[in-house]
Amino acid sequence: MNQEVMIPSARVLLLPGWQNSDVLHWQSQWEALYGYERLQQHDWQRPLRGDWSARLQETVVDSVQPVVLVAHSLGCVLTAWWAAHSPLARTRVLGALLVAPADTEAEPVAAQLPGWQPVAQARLPFPSIVVASQDDPYCRWDRSQHFAQAWGAELVDLGPAGHINTASGLGRWDAGHALLRRLIKE
Template structure:
């Protein structure tokens, strides 16, 4: 059985040309819609993720970007994760502890650094303005997740030239095949 994707956007909800939104439509994915996507509140954002997980039947794969990655790891540390969550693709994790981080992301500091209860793949850029690559390496190790470099790919969003992000789709397909 093919798992359902749950798209977990970050700050500002990943706009219409963002690869997360394009994947949502392409794959018929469920999506976590926050009441206030511009101002994360970890407890509220995690609760909304839980609601979407509860409402989506069958096996699931979470697909987070940026602050959405922090939402996933916060949720995994504060909720009972059902076994039907097969894994998570965690793209461009934001470092809420970074000195010049946006104030809106600061509520996620300190970044949760406990092992995840499911397999995960972290995809990080070597020139992401929201997280140093060495920090992404530390987060992936703490989460017991595999790490893949995207090279110098910025924040892996529309502004860095990643619309459909075909390379990400290849990684997603590899993950789904490994996690089934």
Template sequence: MTLPHILLLPGWLGSGPEHWQRRWAARYGDTVVEQADWEVPRRGDWVARLEDVILAQTAPVALVGHSLGCHLIDAWASSSRHTDRVVCALLVAPPDLHGSQLPAVLMPWRRALAQPPLPFPATVAASADDPYCRLAAAKRLAERWGAGFVDLGPCGHVNAESGLGDWPQGRHLLDELVRRSSHPASPFND
């Protein structure tokens, strides 16, 4: 069985060089999906970019979103006709887009809560002390997305400032999710 290609989806402002996503790209050869504008994240542009990257792959993909990248996965999945190309998704530290502290530039990302669940296996991994999302809100997101849930304990926003280095626990979560996912791993025909 061919392993899926891992696509890493940073959140608002991107992931710096010490972020586990950039470290995974360097260590494992995963692909960071770069956006044209990290400061003003236009949902339609980000979704279109993700669609382009997924369609360019010749094998199935596993998506790993951090922060706003989690909501990108949701927005893409609700509009794409190519969700069958995704083996699974790991959604790490999704922010609460309905919280009172949401920056104005992220307001357009708010969506009605009655969205369908993700059409592929997913796991939400959230921190007990994430300043952008309380654990209860992260659990509600997992339920809405039809995803499993992992409480990571206290590790902030699960970013470079959390001091996770290569974040082996996260890689283990991803490896287990990929292993459990049943998806035909063959090249795609258009």
């Protein structure tokens, strides 16, 4: 574990999206490299918003340290929904890095993930950065812009990077980790 780039004052929770993040995904690499903790869900194949929200809530409640959320895809939608409904979002979360939010209101995602509509549009009560791609197959660029604005987040344009996952070829994605460190410093 590389101690010098860890974020020691907070518990970093990795929130994967639907079907979890595979071993080559940047979230999995950050887990291995920096010791960040993956929020384990009960069912990665058939995600239920209520179950996933309850799991996040209980993890934050049980945390001794404040948390930083690092979400990908459906994990971003989970973060926005949970933050809109939990008072802990105001007091226990230092910030969130929201990467490649999925648009669960648009087809074909809506059909594949029933129960994840609407996407919460409330301003997040903590600093946040949305990292989005111009050619994400699960969220049009204009929707990523809309989510960032609604959530009060800084928007980082990664250009044509697909869904910012293993297929995007980012490896351990050091530039993304630099964004996370900057977010926490601020």
